[in-house]
Amino acid sequence: MLRIALTRSSRAMSSTSPPAVSESDTSVRKIGKALETYLKNSQQHVAMMEKHRADFETGRRHLAKMMSLDIHELDQAAIDRAIQYLFPSGLTDPKARPVMRPPDEILPKFQRFTFDEEGKPEGTRFFTLNPKIYGLLSEIGVKTQSVMKFYDEHVGSRSVNRSDLETANLSGSQWITADKMKKKLSEKFSNELYGQVIIAFEHLASLPGSAIEQKFLSEFREPMTASTDSKLFGLAIPNVQTCAETNRRYAEVTTHCKDTRAVVKVTDAGKGKFSIDGLQLHDFRHLQSREILLAPFIISQTLGKFDVTATTDCISNSLPEAPNREPLKRTGGMSALPRAVRHGTALCIAALHPESIEPLRLSGLLTLDPRKNERSKVNQPGARAKWIWKRR
Amino acid sequence: MRRVVSSAIRAERAFSSRIASLQKPTPSTSSSSVPDRATLEKGTVQPTVLKPFVSASLQHEDLFNFESAVHVDEMFKARLHYGHKVGTVNDNMKWALYGERLGVCVFDLDITKKFLVRALNFVAHISMRGGMILFVTSNRDSMFDVEKAAEEVGQYSHVRKWQAGTLTNTRQLLGASVRLPDAVCFLSTLTSLGENHPAIIEAAKMAIPTIGVVDSNSDPAYLTYLVPANDDTPQSTEYLLRMFKEAIRKGQEERKRLQQGK
Amino acid sequence: MLRSILCSRAILRCSRAYSTESITASDENIIDFVDTVTESSEAQSQSFASLLRNSKFMQLGDFNGRLVIGKIVNRIQEDIYIDFGLKFNAVCKVPTANSEAYRSGTRVIIRLLDPELSERFLGSKKDLTLLEADAVLVRSLSSSQRHQSRDNQSKSTPSPTELPQETSKPEEVISIV
Numbered sequence: 001m002l003r004i005a006l007t008r009s010s011r012a013m014s015s016t017s018p019p020a021v022s023e024s025d026t027s028v029r030k031i032g033k034a035l036e037t038y039l040k041n042s043q044q045h046v047a048m049m050e051k052h053r054a055d056f057e058t059g060r061r062h063l064a065k066m067m068s069l070d071i072h073e074l075d076q077a078a079i080d081r082a083i084q085y086l087f088p089s090g091l092t093d094p095k096a097r098p099v100m101r102p103p104d105e106i107l108p109k110f111q112r113f114t115f116d117e118e119g120k121p122e123g124t125r126f127f128t129l130n131p132k133i134y135g136l137l138s139e140i141g142v143k144t145q146s147v148m149k150f151y152d153e154h155v156g157s158r159s160v161n162r163s164d165l166e167t168a169n170l171s172g173s174q175w176i177t178a179d180k181m182k183k184k185l186s187e188k189f190s191n192e193l194y195g196q197v198i199i200a201f202e203h204l205a206s207l208p209g210s211a212i213e214q215k216f217l218s219e220f221r222e223p224m225t226a227s228t229d230s231k232l233f234g235l236a237i238p239n240v241q242t243c244a245e246t247n248r249r250y251a252e253v254t255t256h257c258k259d260t261r262a263v264v265k266v267t268d269a270g271k272g273k274f275s276i277d278g279l280q281l282h283d284f285r286h287l288q289s290r291e292i293l294l295a296p297f298i299i300s301q302t303l304g305k306f307d308v309t310a311t312t313d314c315i316s317n318s319l320p321e322a323p324n325r326e327p328l329k330r331t332g333g334m335s336a337l338p339r340a341v342r343h344g345t346a347l348c349i350a351a352l353h354p355e356s357i358e359p360l361r362l363s364g365l366l367t368l369d370p371r372k373n374e375r376s377k378v379n380q381p382g383a384r385a386k387w388i389w390k391r392r
Numbered sequence: 393m394r395r396v397v398s399s400a401i402r403a404e405r406a407f408s409s410r411i412a413s414l415q416k417p418t419p420s421t422s423s424s425s426v427p428d429r430a431t432l433e434k435g436t437v438q439p440t441v442l443k444p445f446v447s448a449s450l451q452h453e454d455l456f457n458f459e460s461a462v463h464v465d466e467m468f469k470a471r472l473h474y475g476h477k478v479g480t481v482n483d484n485m486k487w488a489l490y491g492e493r494l495g496v497c498v499f500d501l502d503i504t505k506k507f508l509v510r511a512l513n514f515v516a517h518i519s520m521r522g523g524m525i526l527f528v529t530s531n532r533d534s535m536f537d538v539e540k541a542a543e544e545v546g547q548y549s550h551v552r553k554w555q556a557g558t559l560t561n562t563r564q565l566l567g568a569s570v571r572l573p574d575a576v577c578f579l580s581t582l583t584s585l586g587e588n589h590p591a592i593i594e595a596a597k598m599a600i601p602t603i604g605v606v607d608s609n610s611d612p613a614y615l616t617y618l619v620p621a622n623d624d625t626p627q628s629t630e631y632l633l634r635m636f637k638e639a640i641r642k643g644q645e646e647r648k649r650l651q652q653g654k
Numbered sequence: 655m656l657r658s659i660l661c662s663r664a665i666l667r668c669s670r671a672y673s674t675e676s677i678t679a680s681d682e683n684i685i686d687f688v689d690t691v692t693e694s695s696e697a698q699s700q701s702f703a704s705l706l707r708n709s710k711f712m713q714l715g716d717f718n719g720r721l722v723i724g725k726i727v728n729r730i731q732e733d734i735y736i737d738f739g740l741k742f743n744a745v746c747k748v749p750t751a752n753s754e755a756y757r758s759g760t761r762v763i764i765r766l767l768d769p770e771l772s773e774r775f776l777g778s779k780k781d782l783t784l785l786e787a788d789a790v791l792v793r794s795l796s797s798s799q800r801h802q803s804r805d806n807q808s809k810s811t812p813s814p815t816e817l818p819q820e821t822s823k824p825e826e827v828i829s830i831v
Contacts, residue, residue: 476772477770496769500702
């Protein structure tokens, strides 16, 4: 046992006293070296944060004075406005611009561990560095084994519910995203680990008999529609409202295409009627316009189930004009109008008929078309065109 | 210091049996005395001179009486004696083999018993002093058993991918220096690719004593306490885990008893 | 846990004799034998050498072609992992006929080919091992299974040519690799 004594006395991190004296053989110094360093760092961090907080408070007072505001009126939004005014910055990245925020929000956080009085870290998987996510992986593994065993034991017998021997019912939901899992476990981990967890979950969910773990699995599922609106470019899917008089569900959205703005309202339980600025579908003489207007209904297979009411106007008309010029009367383009209505209709259908979100999204109808007429440049006849240049 | 330690270990291994008979431990006189500088310097070359200064409980070869707890027939039943095929044998593991049977290596369980008792004694001593033991394995079949066993006795486990620097670079990885484990126990020392587990080298660098269950194809280098045995069969791992758990429990009980006695 | 190894020299001879008409006799023999080979626990004081000498592992003799009883410990889709008492599990494919009967816990008979699949590849100094045994699944040993499978047994009974004829005494192991 001599080597223990030697190795242990040679190690700085050891928390116990070197067992050279038999009386102090099993006595434990209450605080080990590692814990001592940790406590020292922790205290330093607390002191530093205290100093920064005081600095922030002084700065806030000065800022209030500069902006001639009362200190109580200077909330975070006012600080942001003041900083933007005092330090105008042309940098594109918002993170690169000057900020003034409470130190708790912007300074790096001090990693806090829980130790017992001997300096032992808490948690049996502490040294895996990702104890929570590895704990979850192990839990899934153990449950996988138990599900397999349960199925093998009960596959022929009538003693258990037949529904218990089937796979878990997870339709209409999906695994929670990496960010949500990080929040749920309150731990950071790599995408690789997240992939491993999802593979393990998929395996467990695919096993016959995983129905007994339905509750555990659904803890890590979320409704499928919850995350689709974040993927969309442009407007989000609007909320469904109910008309008080007719008691019909409807959705309303304002969208635009090129210079045309359209306010579209789609009503459920209709007959497929169109009313675009008072015009019906057959008033659009161009076949392409009619196709464009009907496209969302064809793709979501809801032809003749909804009524569409839309009003359109020209965006440029509503913009302020220079006072000495008389306002121009502009109109939106004829091909842009049905496209603007189509985008609005598609969004409303997605709200009223959630099953069709995925086909509508895949066909690109939920995506805003952000293209605009390019401005003409000074000293040029158009946006790109140049005056004819001739050498004398 | 590492060289000193390793030389100390080597010398101690060579002389341990002789010293036990020659030098009677005299705790009553040595308890108050601390080795002077000359003795310490001598101890770096010949560590056995420090033995009188080491506490009485450490003088004992088998303080917790594991000799009677480990049975050859139990180990036999747990299939501890099966090795790999002869073609995979590591030259440094031949000392633990009884022989080969039609191309399959067979461990000598008498040797295994001797080494297992030594390792268990060490584990119990660590546990008695309130040490931390980290159980490591790379075997996918037994990883949940290992985690469960470690949790039961309040120790630590690592059965996943080893992040380089977990022991050597904790400050960077965790953001603060933490107390490292006092012993690392490997239930299998080879990764699935047949390479040595990276934690072995890291533990050696940090002078953390290691216990390793080494199969006939494992490399025993850098491991402090070896247990030559089958590390692939679940029954074998189960038996070894049970013994390690028992050793830790014995140490914890002894610790409790000593603390209450004070 | 029953992990008895079947040293089936007698049975084989028996089955060889009756293989043409039926293997009822061999079946009975196997069951009897399984009961007798379960390891006894009164070997408390025995030394390792005598334990090893009397073990089924030794009595098995040459591994190649032996019929061995094992227990399914795991089933992953169409692969079953059979624990038959040695270091590694044997991995077999589930037969297409009556595949639902091969669940974990079922006892099966396998023909052992190699206790550990290992191969030395060109340029390496050591063998590369797959950490599994090589065996062929013969049939299930459960009683309900036996009656059904008796009809197609004549095909899967061991052919006598691949089995060793004489019963040579196993030698004491002394050589170190």
